[in-house]
Amino acid sequence: MPDRGHIIIVSLHSQSWARTAMAGPARHISSSFDVALYGLKNDILKMSSLTDRMFQAAVEGLLNRDSDLCSQVVADEDEIDILEKKVDLDGIILLVRFQPVASDMREVISAMRRSAPV
Numbered sequence: 001m002p003d004r005g006h007i008i009i010v011s012l013h014s015q016s017w018a019r020t021a022m023a024g025p026a027r028h029i030s031s032s033f034d035v036a037l038y039g040l041k042n043d044i045l046k047m048s049s050l051t052d053r054m055f056q057a058a059v060e061g062l063l064n065r066d067s068d069l070c071s072q073v074v075a076d077e078d079e080i081d082i083l084e085k086k087v088d089l090d091g092i093i094l095l096v097r098f099q100p101v102a103s104d105m106r107e108v109i110s111a112m113r114r115s116a117p118v
Helices: 004-023 033-064 067-098 102-115
Strands: none
Touching: 033 067, 033 102, 067 102
8 A cells, every 4th residue: 555645745745746837948957958858949930931831832833934043942941851860960959958857748749759750
């Protein structure tokens, strides 16, 4: 039979976690982790925005038969490739530097994975 004190501690811990999760984005002991994670997410948003603009330009180039615009889209693809490599490198550095666990680690890895198909 489990110790009653242990059950109460677990219960209080679960309630505390639920309140923290409902309150919004978690703050970490290390604010530099939050800054690094924000930078990683910002790079992914930048990639997404750039990809969207490139896609719109590619469609416009195809519809208007504008080979110069299509060539520009192909040339701009290098910028997305560079951002993808930066996200991967920054994610690895973040994992090594802060050694996050559980949800923090999943968040970093999912950010790295999101950048690949963009």
